[in-house]
Amino acid sequence: xxxxxxxxxxxxxxxxxxxxxxxxxxxxxxxxxxxxxxxxxxxxxxxxxxxxxxxxxxxxxxxxxxxxxxxxxxxxxxxxxxxxxxxxxxxxxxxxxxxxxxxxxxxxxxxxxxxxxxxxxxxxxxxxxxxxxxxxxxxxxxxxxxxxxxxxxxxxxxxxxxxxxxxxxxxxxxxxxxxxxxxxxxxxxxxxxxxxxxxxxxxxxxxxxxxxxxxxxxxxxxxxxxxxxxxxxxxxxxxxxxxxxxxxxxxxxxxxxxxxxxxxxxxxxxxxxxxxxxxxxxxxxxxxxxxxxxxxxxxxxxxxxxxxxxxxxxxxxxxxxxxxxxxxxxxxxxxxxxxxxxxxxxxxxxxxxxxxxxxxxxxxxxxxxxxxxxxxxxxxxxxxxxxxxxxxxxxxxxxxxxxxx
Amino acid sequence: xxxxxxxxxxxxxxxxxxxxxxxxxxxxxxxxxxxxxxxxxxxxxxxxxxxxxxxxxxxxxxxxxxxxxxxxxxxxxxxxxxxxxxxxxxxxxxxxxxxxxxxxxxxxxxxxxxxxxxxxxxxxxxxxxxxxxxxxxxxxxxxxxxxxxxxxxxxxxxxxxxxxxxxxxxxxxxxxxxxxxxxxxxxxxxxxxxxxxxxxxxxxxxxxxxxxxxxxxxxxxxxxxxxxxxxxxxxxxxxxxxxxxxxxxxxxxxxxxxxxxxxxxxxxxxxxxxxxxxxxxxxxxxxxxxxxxxxxxxxxxxxxxxxxxxxxxxxxxxxxxxxxxxxxxxxxxxxxxxxxxxxxxxxxxxxxxxxxxxxxxxxxxxxxxxxxxxxxxxxxxxxxxxxxxxxxxxxxxxxxxxxxx
Ligand SMILES: NC(=O)NCCC(=O)O
Ligand SMILES: NC(=O)NCCC(=O)O
Numbered sequence: 013x014x015x016x017x018x019x020x021x022x023x024x025x026x027x028x029x030x031x032x033x034x035x036x037x038x039x040x041x042x043x044x045x046x047x048x049x050x051x052x053x054x055x056x057x058x059x060x061x062x063x064x065x066x067x068x069x070x071x072x073x074x075x076x077x078x079x080x081x082x083x084x085x086x087x088x089x090x091x092x093x094x095x096x097x098x099x100x101x102x103x104x105x106x107x108x109x110x111x112x113x114x115x116x117x118x119x120x121x122x123x124x125x126x127x128x129x130x131x132x133x134x135x136x137x138x139x140x141x142x143x144x145x146x147x148x149x150x151x152x153x154x155x156x157x158x159x160x161x162x163x164x165x166x167x168x169x170x171x172x173x174x175x176x177x178x179x180x181x182x183x184x185x186x187x188x189x190x191x192x193x194x195x196x197x198x199x200x201x202x203x204x205x206x207x208x209x210x211x212x213x214x215x216x217x218x219x220x221x222x223x224x225x226x227x228x229x230x231x232x233x234x235x236x237x238x239x240x241x242x243x244x245x246x247x248x249x250x251x252x253x254x255x256x257x258x259x260x261x262x263x264x265x266x267x268x269x270x271x272x273x274x275x276x277x278x279x280x281x282x283x284x285x286x287x288x289x290x291x292x293x294x295x296x297x298x299x300x301x302x303x304x305x306x307x308x309x310x311x312x313x314x315x316x317x318x319x320x321x322x323x324x325x326x327x328x329x330x331x332x333x334x335x336x337x338x339x340x341x342x343x344x345x346x347x348x349x350x351x352x353x354x355x356x357x358x359x360x361x362x363x364x365x366x367x368x369x370x371x372x373x374x375x376x377x378x379x380x381x382x383x384x385x386x387x388x389x390x391x392x393x394x395x396x397x398x399x400x401x402x403x404x405x406x407x408x409x410x411x412x413x414x415x416x417x
Numbered sequence: 418x419x420x421x422x423x424x425x426x427x428x429x430x431x432x433x434x435x436x437x438x439x440x441x442x443x444x445x446x447x448x449x450x451x452x453x454x455x456x457x458x459x460x461x462x463x464x465x466x467x468x469x470x471x472x473x474x475x476x477x478x479x480x481x482x483x484x485x486x487x488x489x490x491x492x493x494x495x496x497x498x499x500x501x502x503x504x505x506x507x508x509x510x511x512x513x514x515x516x517x518x519x520x521x522x523x524x525x526x527x528x529x530x531x532x533x534x535x536x537x538x539x540x541x542x543x544x545x546x547x548x549x550x551x552x553x554x555x556x557x558x559x560x561x562x563x564x565x566x567x568x569x570x571x572x573x574x575x576x577x578x579x580x581x582x583x584x585x586x587x588x589x590x591x592x593x594x595x596x597x598x599x600x601x602x603x604x605x606x607x608x609x610x611x612x613x614x615x616x617x618x619x620x621x622x623x624x625x626x627x628x629x630x631x632x633x634x635x636x637x638x639x640x641x642x643x644x645x646x647x648x649x650x651x652x653x654x655x656x657x658x659x660x661x662x663x664x665x666x667x668x669x670x671x672x673x674x675x676x677x678x679x680x681x682x683x684x685x686x687x688x689x690x691x692x693x694x695x696x697x698x699x700x701x702x703x704x705x706x707x708x709x710x711x712x713x714x715x716x717x718x719x720x721x722x723x724x725x726x727x728x729x730x731x732x733x734x735x736x737x738x739x740x741x742x743x744x745x746x747x748x749x750x751x752x753x754x755x756x757x758x759x760x761x762x763x764x765x766x767x768x769x770x771x772x773x774x775x776x777x778x779x780x781x782x783x784x785x786x787x788x789x790x791x792x793x794x795x796x797x798x799x800x801x802x803x804x805x806x807x808x809x810x811x812x813x814x815x816x817x818x819x820x821x822x
Contacts, residue, residue: 097637097683097691139685201642221641223686232502234794235675235698236626237606237767240667242791247676248663254656262645270640271652273686274679278502280544281628281678281696282769283794286502291686293640362642364687386647389639389688 014408015119016401019112023400026052026092026108027100036391037100041093041135042070042174049092050180053107053132060114062130065189066182069160070134070175071147073189076114078127078415084192084374086124086411088113089131091147091366095139099393101383101400106197107132109404116408124415129191133366134175141171142273142291143223143330148366150186152373154332157186166275193341193414194370197379197407199395201363203386211354211402213380214345218361218368219266220302220334224292226253226313229323232278232286247276247285249320256312257292260305267296267305268362297334297360335368338375341414345379348409354402363388379406419813420524421806424517428805431457431497431513432505441796442505446498446540447475447576452583454497458512458537465519467535470594471587474565475539475580476552478594481519483532483820489597489779491529491816493518494536496552496771500544504798506788506805511602512537514809521813529820534596538771539580546576547678547696548628548735553771555591557778559737562591571680598746598819599775602784602812604800606768608791616759616807618785619750623766623773624671625707625739629697631658631718634728637683637691652681652690654725661717662697665710672701672710673767702739702765740773743780746819750784753814759807768793784811 029049030039039045053072057064062074075085090106110130117124133151138144141163149155161172175181200206205213230244254271261269275289292309296302310326317324349356359380370376381403384394434454435444444450458477462469467479480490495511515535522529538556543549546568554560566577580586605611610618635649659676666674680694697714701707715731722729754761764785775781786808789799 095683095685095688097685097688137685138687139683142686144687201639203647219641231792232795233792234606234768235673235677236624236700236769237791237793238673240663240673242608245663245675247659247679251656251659254652255660258645258650258653268640268643268645270650270687270689272640272688272690273684274652274681276679278500278544278794279678280500280502280542280794281547282543282549282675282698283500283502283677284675285677286795293687295641363639364641386642387636387638388642389683389685390637390691 014112014116014401014404016397018115019108019400019404020397022108022111023100023104026104030094032391034391037094037098038096039094039098040096040140041137042171042178046093047178047180053092056111060118065184066180067184067186067189068157068182069147069150069186070180071151072132074130076128078124080125083126084190085127085129086414087129087131087191087194088407088411089133090196090198091133091136093135093137095137095389097389097391099388099391101199101393101395102201102388103136105199105400105403109197109407112404113408113411126192126415128411136366140165144364145366145369148369152369153187154369191374193374194367194376195341195379195407195410196365196367197403198365199383199388200380201383201386201388204359205357205380205382206384206386208357210357212349212356212406213359214342214356215337215361215378215380216358217337218335218365219295219297220299221295221332221364222302222306222328223330225289225327225329226292227287227289227325228317229287230320233284235282235284238284243284244321245284246288246322249316249322250274250288250290252316252319253313256316257309260308260312264296264301264305267301269294269305299333332364332368335371337371337377341375341377344410344414345377345406347413348406351409352405354406379403379410419517419521419806419809421802423520424513424805424809425802427513427516428505428509431509435499437796439796442499442503443501444499444503445501445545446542447579447583451498452585455585458497461516465523470589471585472589472591472594473562473587474552474555474591475585475587476556477537479535481533483529485530488531489595490532490534491819492534492536492596492599493812493816494538495601495603496538496541498540498542500542500794502794502796504793504796506604506798506800507606507793508541510604510800510805510808514602514812517809518813518816531597531820533816541771545570549769550771550774553774557774558592559774596779598779599772599781600746600784600812600815601770601772602808603770604788604793605785606788606791606793609764610762610785610787611789611791613762615762616804617754617761617811618764619747619761620742620766620783620785621763622742623740623770624700624702625704626700626737626769627707627711627733628735630694630732630734631697632692632694632730633722634692635725638689640687640689643689648689649726650689651693651727654721654727655679655693655695657721657724658718661721662714665713665717669701669706669710672706674699674710704738737769737773740776742776742782746780746782749815749819750782750811752818753811756814757810759811784808784815
């Protein structure tokens with residue numbers, strides 16, 4: 013049985029690293045806070061005698077030997093980076109619960125047949141460097157290391173330079189560290205488990221997600237002396253796109269579509285915006301629906317640019333197909349929840365996860381626990397100690413079940 | 418006759434301070450670049466033996482004695498701060514042409530009856546700290562010193578702390594430095610003079626201008642796992658306001674209306690924006706039309722907030738009434754242009770100017786020179802050496818004419 017208090021203690025201890033006054037965490041990937049939480053994790057892994065490998069994009073893999081050396085490892089993990097307005101559980105729970113599983117096995121003197129592996133993926137949030145799930149995506153071969161290194165944050169700082177600066181560029185080639193299966197515990201980030209009073213979500217898959225960079229270019233000019241009919245206002249065009257994305261998403265059942273990020277130039281009170289850059293985020297469980305939405309967005313962008321007299325650049329920066337998780341892994345989660353005595357419910361994940369990239373390479377699944385009001389990417393994100401412990405217990409049982417098969 | 422080459426040399430020399438690779442200037446008010454150009458101006462004033470007074474908000478006043486001590490000074494000046502994407506002439510020309518006038522009189526050994534005064538106003542642009550024309554506004558008593566000190570830039574830095582940091586907080590109470598008339602030379606920031614091939618604009622007044630801070634508050638939440646019907650997307654509401662402002666301005670002849678600045682929180686690719694702040698800029702030559710536009714904007718904001726389920730705060734931060742310049746000052750500009758041999762055309766200024774606040778206290782007017790394509794607040798802003806010299810010559814003649822009356 014996992015130690016609920018020890019798990020909660022680790023959650024609260026690491027929440028101090030980048031902790032914000034409103035109870036959240038602002039621990040952007042490859043920042044100094046990210047370095048500190050990575051140092052903390054490394055020290056804990058050392059204390060457990062795990063062997064740690066860091067790959068060339070900063071993904072951390074800590075291995076506990078099994079009784080057999082011919083079996084690939086069973087991995088557990090998630091991410092320790094957060095949103096600028098992140099909560100205390102998104103990602104962190106999956107890593108610290110994995111650590112708690114290893115501590116529990118150590119305390120019990122239990123050795124699995126297969127090795128166990130704890131993983132901390134780099135830049136899952138994609139908040140500082142888009143796209144999201146970049147570390148696992150490079151590991152899975154979806155993006156090249158060069159693509160990753162070249163991604164820049166809004167200040168122009170690059171992923172590669174930031175990784176070097178915090179000292180977490182490992183020697184292992186991305187993708188060279190392998191394992192045989194992956195279990196990711198995560199908060200639901202949706203309202204269903206809480207609403208139905210169910211402890212454990214058995215995740216069947218993840219909806220597809222596509223991100224696009226859109227740049228609209230007009231002419232920066234004086235707001236006072238430039239007549240309305242002589243303007244090329246890039247923000248006016250973007251306003252039409254923001255509303256259009258909302259309309260398109262609402263027109264497709266179960267779809268979501270959002271612009272959450274704008275970079276406005278020069279962003280001055282009395283200058284007509286000359287250039288505006290945005291990230292467009294489209295999601296749906298079906299790739300065909302995503303194709304249709306994408307086509308509609310392309311028309312929308314062209315029309316808005318035309319209407320306002322703007323140039324535009326529209327570029328796909330990521331595409332994660334809908335994922336269906338591995339039946340055997342799912343069976344182990346069901347068995348684990350049963351052993352631990354918790355109700356379950358099948359779910360599809362609305363949020364993207366590193367497990368999506370892992371699933372393309374090895375049998376993978378996820379375990380969800382409730383979060384208050386379905387709220388995440390918000391400092392008020394909340395999951396109770398008992399819910400965290402239940403998730404960690406099911407993670408432990410699922411991994412042991414999978415190991416026994 | 419003013420020295421055209423010397424004037425152009427000073428323009429190009431100071432353009433290095435905050436100069437950008439695209440040929441513009443980024444010299445935000447009270448920045449280190451602002452300090453350096455102020456140091457430059459102070460040294461030039463010292464070289465001319467002028468007596469310099471800096472007031473408590475950083476406005477700089479340099480006086481050259483006249484033959485009589487019972488007359489108030491005739492002021493010339495403008496501002497040395499620029500937009501983040503500023504050009505080389507907006508504001509700068511008015512200060513450096515005033516300096517050139519004083520240099521010319523010195524070289525000629527000519528002493529006016531009234532003292533002459535060169536003024537550099539603090540924070541005309543309002544780009545770092547809104548509202549615009551803050552230094553002259555405090556001088557004129559429109560805003561208090563405390564209001565000014567408390568204004569913050571997007572990083573949270575305050576006007577007062579920044580002024581102290583660059584060492585330009587003078588001892589003179591704002592408003593205590595007085596003069597008897599003011600002439601401001603400026604680029605037109607509009608297309609008319611260029612289109613009509615006229616050298617000198619005789620400015621009759623400035624249109625009214627009102628600025629508002631608008632904050633829309635919804636809920637930050639995950640873009641992937643938050644269904645469309647559970648969202649309170651602050652940026653979606655703002656998109657409706659951006660489009661509405663554009664519609665309202667287009668519905669009133671000669672009106673302009675713009676949102677040029679947004680502060681989006683958290684501004685992350687995969688977070689539904691929880692809060693968005695904007696500056697709304699409305700302008701028209703008639704206060705009654707501005708009243709109507711303001712009322713329409715208030716309805717617009719209420720409806721957009723309601724439609725998206727947002728809270729809002731709508732706050733007027735500045736209000737500059739339409740200005741009609743002094744007939745005697747205007748007559749001196751006409752006489753000066755005639756003496757210098759240039760065509761003139763009467764104009765109303767679309768942009769706001771420190772002269773608007775000066776005009777509330779003393780006889781004031783402005784002189785405009787052409788700028789290419791009417792473009793300003795853009796690095797490509799362009800006025801030819803001959804056009805700058807013509808403006809400076811008319812400024813000299815106008816001041817001498819006014820002095821003789
Ligand atoms: N789980 C999670 O919040 N992932 C971030 C990537 C995304 O879904 O936008
Ligand atoms: N002349 C000028 O650009 N002033 C800035 C204030 C404004 O008009 O917005």
